[in-house]
Amino acid sequence: MTEILTAILALLAGGFALVAAIGILRFPDALTRMHASSKVGSLAGSLALLAAAVDIGGVSAASRALIAILFLLMTAPIGAHLLGRAAAWRSGQKPDLLIRPSDRGKPGP
Amino acid sequence: METLVACLAGFLVSMAIWLMLSGNLMRFLFGLLLLSNGVNLAILAAGRLTPGAPPLLGASGALPPDTMANALPQALLLTAIVIGFGLFAFALALTIRAYRSFGHLEVDRMRSAEPAEDRR
Amino acid sequence: MTPFDIMQASITLALVMVGIAISIGFVRLAKGPSLADRVVALDMMTTAVIGVCGLYAVRTESEAFLDIAVALALVSFLSVVALARYAERLARRSDSDD
């Protein structure tokens, strides 16, 4: 039974990874591509780890897998945020929100 | 399996040398990283590749039934990787300093140490 | 075909899929065009490697590979941060390198 569950999880992981990759390839700009990466990618990784946890069983395996998932989910958004901000800067979209009060009034970079 | 890794290692070495010869210090650094990777692969392959089983013993030191991956080259590799990293780090710092000193990274134009021949 | 065989086969399949995913990610990495695109692709590739770790843990029945996943989750984040910082500063300098 666990084998089948593992197999399903693994295939899902593979599928999501593939999908994420395709998304990254096809989406039109950096910001949209990030949606594929930070969500689908994380999910794929998490599913693979979950598959390992299910298959191996035991506290230590499960806890490691969960910790890995936790780290993955915790770090991904921060990275995405920084990257998104950079990409926004890059693509010339500089909403007022992004400009710090201290920068206001100064000539643009 | 070794064959593929060997080819890959050779390929990486080729690319690395090509980069190192390009005359730009930054590309030399890239070459250095590739070269380290190539050589690491070579060492791995030299220790023979055993897919799977990492060299970990079961509880109470039980040997697993199948052959484990060769632990010794792995230890060597670890050492080599870390050393390679140290060297890369230094080279990077040197590159920055060289850029500050010379204003460019073209190694062939860095000629303040030599040549200066006998003027007589 | 026992469940075990099914599992093995699906792991192999999943690995190949992840492998293809990484390769596709690489295409984006190579194409760019902007720095952010490359970093996104690199991030995706690292995440895929986390998946590889998980799948390998299953295949070899060894927890050892999960440790790689943990470490990788942490540090890949670091590289994304560093590269994003780089990208942002570069953008502010409006330095058109990449």
Place this chain on the structure above:
Amino acid sequence: MKLLSINVFLALAWSALWNGFSLPNLLAGFVIGYCALWFARDLIAQGDERRYFRALPQTLVLIAYFIKELVKSSIMVARDCIAPRPNLHPAIVRMPLDGQSDAEIFLLASLITLTPGTLTLDVAEDRSALLVHSIYATDEAALVADLKSGMERRIGKVFRP
């Protein structure tokens, strides 16, 4: 926090009593410890600390909600990834914030990033708003409302009494 640590300690103690730190043991210990603490709340927890008893279930609710959203979002994005003609409406929207604490904003920003088609780009300097990028921003107002009622409300329940 104090109560959480006591609870964790109780879970460990429970597992130790049962001679094994297996996952079920630990979970059971945690649940039993939680109940025990709840019964003894008058003895050990005063005033604000009692928030723990509400925060913990709320956290579980949040986690469940988040996992649901994560899967949903992923499937949505995944569909668009492979769809022959992706249905994308990217835009940047400004989402005003109610919560003010760092942890709250951080959590909110993170969860927004992880949910369907949205991505936190930045926080306003005065913490009054989040800047969110969405790929499904057909209706920006609806999007903001959705975010506020979904994620922000649930996080607020965890953090605020």
Place this chain on the structure above:
Amino acid sequence: MLDGASDGAGRMLGYAASILAALILVGMALMAPAVVDDRPVLFALDWAPSLGISLAFMVDGLSLIFGLLISGIGSLIFLYATGYMGDHPQFGRFVLFLFAFMVSMLGLVLARDLITLFLFWELTSITSYLLIGFDHDNPRARRNALQAMLVTAGGGLALLAGFILIGTAAGGYDLAQILTGPGLQDSSLYGPILVLVLLGAFTKSAQFPFHFWLPNAMAAPTPVSAYLHSATMVKAGVYLLARLHPALGGTLAWSVALTTAGAITAVLASVLAMRQSDLKQALAYTTLMALGTITMLLAGAHPYALTAAVTFLIVHSLYKASLFMVVGAVDHGTGTREVAQLGGLGRAMPLTALAAVLACASMAGLPPMIGWIGKELIYAGAETMTGAPLVAAAAVAANALMFAVAGIIALRPFFGAPITTPHHPHEAPWQMLAGPVILALGGLVVGVLAQPLLGSVIGSALTGSLLQDRAAGLHLWAGFNRAFVLSLLTFTLGIMLYLMRARFAALVDPVLRRLPSLDDGWDRVLDGLRVLAAWQTRMLQTGRLTAYLMAVFAVVALALGLTIIRGRPEIAVELPRSAFLWLTAIFTAAGAVLALNTHSRIAAIAGIGTVGIGVAVIFIYAGAPDVATTQLMVETLSAVMFAIAALRLPGITERRSPRRQMAHGVVAVTTGLCVTVIILSVTASPLDRSITSYFEENSYALAHGLNIVNVVLVDFRAFDTFGELIVVLLASFGAYAVLKRKRKAGP
């Protein structure tokens, strides 16, 4: 500290050296009876026994003659030098060098071991170098010192090789054994030995074609010229020829080589001597003539020739040292050494004049000076030699010219009408007179009492050292023989030459001027060397790193490629079936290709990141979690550091020309192929896994660890790890230093 000459300390040093030398002279003299009785004095210390080398000395007849000359003349020279230049600020140093030279020279002639001999041989070169360059502010002096040094040291090196070969051929470096043992003439190494030894001897004794350094060496202060470059050091080569005569002499090659070199040197030098207007230069050339004559005589194998050589050596030392000192005294007294500017000094400098006349008489070979006996013996000896007529002709020509030169030196400055000189002429102090006068008188005394004073010693040299059965007698009157006739002929010719010296000069000058000047040749050789060196350095040490790298990689490619072609190691090819592995390999390789992208830094670093990831995946595949983790961490940190650094670095452009790219590509691909082949060859045969098995079996049992890799790292091979942590730490130190160090101005 040695230079505190101004307060007289230098002079005291000079006197002390003189007395010391005199004591050595006495010591040598005291050994004479024993030596004459054919009981050579021996002394030996083990030096390098494993090489068969000892620090061995002996006093036999030949050594004794040289020893007496060296210490005796040395003593007088020190005295002379004290008078001549006692006020010089560096006189202390001068005395030191000169004394060191004397000791070296003594060591050279007393050595019984070839290597000991060589030691002192080289020491004389060094001290001579320092003495010639004594006037070190003068570029000419420096140049001439260098010339003397290089010529004699170069010869010395040839000599060393020759000695080594002698040692090999004779089975040891002990002179006694070499000389008395079976002759080297039959050894297969005789040819090379002869060439090398002659090279050494000829350079040291300034034989043609190496004669050019000697006149230049006269840049040294006069006491040095008198001592080193006439009386002693230049005799070292002759001494060596005499010393090795029993072992190497007697062959046709020997006699032809010595005769030719000696004769040419003698004649050429005496012709050149006629042309010199500087007295010191004239003397320098006559020294060459004497050395040539001795060399020529040593070509012979008959006691007469050899007796003549030894005798003439003594003769020459006596008069030549005396004359140099005279010239020094003249220079000192008048401020010039130019013949044309001197005249009628006899009145102002009577003692100097006396010494000059006596010494020149000896030089001219007039009876009853010892010079006469020497000349007679030369002619007698010449008869016994191969090619006697030619030898005799050369000897006559040289001697006649010498006669004329002697006339010039003895007569022109001291007699005739006084000529105004830069200084008002005055007699030299007593220290400077003692030497020339004593030596000149000595020439007279030993001339008159030749046989009683010198006979036994020379006899001992002939029989004991040169291993002849007898020596020729030393007689003022040896009967009316062919030698006597030749002497008369010499005088006649000499007088004619003296009288017609101007016409003679006019005759030979054009010829001589057309001869290539070896001195200029020397400069050209040195210039050529410099040009060659500069060219080579320009070619190799270009300062272009790319060229260096290219050379290095080309060497790698060549070394490996050729060895592969030569050794044909076995290889095994077996492709994997895992699609995942193939994919990994492909994207890794693609990452490397991306890194070649010329413009985008980030694309390059991303490409390298991809390679890092791919390699890590291969590590995972191969069951190496620790390595994979480390690899990923290191890759990440590298990328992080690069991202920080890239902000401070410029973009990249490819600047190579297509041709260069081609060459680089060839080298790169060859090397890569070689690496692949080596790996395939290594993996073709099974691995001896015994060490790994040991680790697997004992990792838990003995080292209490389940992770074998970690156990290897921290226990089995902890020392590697220790070194590794130091590397990482020091790398950070170095990077810190390179980044934080403030820039230092200037070189």
Place this chain on the structure above:
Amino acid sequence: MSWVLALPILIPFMTAVLAFLLRGSRMGDLASVAGAVASLGVAVLLVGVVLDRGVVAGQVGGWQAPYGITLVADHLSAAMVLITAIIGLAVAVWSLAEIGPESSRLGYHALFQSLLGGVTGAFLTGDLFNLYVWFEVLLISSFGLLVIGGRKQAIDGAVKYVTLNLIATVLFLAGAGLLYGATGTLNMADLRGAVAASPDQGLMTLIAMMLMVAFGMKAAVFPLFFWLPASYHTPHYAVSAVFAGLLTKVGVYALMRVFTLIFVGDIGYTHEILLWVSLLTMLTGVLGAAAQSDFRKILSFHIISQIGYMVLGLALMTPLAVMGAVFYLLHHIIVKTNLFLIAGVSRRLTGSSDLYAIGGLYRSAPLLAALFIIPAFSLAGFPPLSGFWAKFVIVRASLDLGEWLVAGVALLVGLLTIFSMTKIWAEAFWKAHPKGRQPALADLPQSARWQMMVPIVALAVMTVAIGAFPSAFLDFATKGAEQLLDPAAYVAAVLGEARR
């Protein structure tokens, strides 16, 4: 037993720690000197043990030979360790006068001591991979030392030094890894048997070539020496002195070790290559020196030509020749270091290292002049200085083999060495200072004078002593050569009767 082998390696690192923690203060400098003294003591002890017992081996971590890392000292290793300690002490003292507080704070002493530790480790280890590690230690410390002076020139030099040396280490690493893959062992004594027993000798030669190129680069042989003249004249003088003395010698040592102990299966090929390489090295080095007009550059090029002699000794592979190489190695370290130290003093006194911009040392600094003569003429091979014996033995060894060309080149190079040395002498010492300066030792502060001159005098005395009393040293070198050419004792000491 293993402690006397391990301590020479560990003491420098302990000193490095101490010196770093006390950095910037006088105590830090003194700690460095004290550590050097301690190293010297242990090194003397080690030599004593080796003289007493022959080859000694010790296992690090107590793991039996092919499994753990073995430290071995035969005569050659022990002597090298001793010389390293001597040079370390001399330069540590000398550094006191040159190294300013900034370099000191940046970790000069720690880097310096680590360099010594790395060098010592390389000499003592009996394990090929461990040798690689120590190579890296000394390399990375040398990187740090090279740039610590902060001159622009030094950065240029360092770029060349670093890039080229990195390639060498990577090559070494690859060679070591592949050799393991081919033989299954890394212990050098064990490798001897394993390499000889290998069925694929072609492969063995191939790996031998990899290592030859790697070590050759470290040793700065033709045509791999470019990094040396590009960088050695750029750092602090103390640094270039210790580089000149020790760094290339580690490469030579490694060549000698590996090509006598491990790769002796195809001498006709490998050693023939070494022979030609050595000849070209001698010639190019000495000609390079002839083209230079900078004190340190001349000396740098001479390192190369002298390396040629050492490699030549190895290439000829007769007992006498190897003995000559060993002797050369030992003598040259002392002499070369001393010459660089003297160059440092000269620079300090005259204000430049350009020979045409300096002068007058002979007149006003006679002591320095006298001290220059000794190593300079020793380098040129004049008796009775140490260099004579080195050259004598090498020349004799080549003549014994009938290698006329080799002997001729060796002698010619000796002559050209004289040319360079006398050039320095004439320009820096004899000639008057072009700016009329009177450079006298008395110009130095009292403490600096002592710190600079005592090491120079000590090294000069050693040069003379070795030359004047060569017997013990020659015997020592002979013994060392015997051990190299017949490594039975070495193998037995390392492996015991355990394997093979």
Place this chain on the structure above:
Amino acid sequence: MNSLILSVGARFLTGLFLLFSLFVLLRGHNSPGGGFIGGLIGAAGFVLYSFAAGVEDARRALRVDPRAIGVWGMAIAVLSGLASALASLDPFTGLWLILEDLALSTVLVFDIGVYLAVFGAILTLVFALEETV
């Protein structure tokens, strides 16, 4: 790099990195990990912190010059190697103190030395790079 999200995240992620690194260090003998990996992860945490809060703050949070940390690591490694002298064993021989499940050893001390050295080295490098203008 002025980001609220990053600085909040970094605050606890740094702690998490450090915690995880110690975990990796301590159990390295039995499962993948050890001083190197631990040191790298720990340093990564502080690098992150320096990104979020600036190098100045990171140095202050560290309290000690990272070079000194590295040197202490080296010192600890040497001392663990010397410790076996007390038991008259070969240098770097592991000394074990095994109490039931808890195993203390000089080998672990050595690994701690490695950890500190790597930690200090990486921080030295990154901080120096960051501070370069």
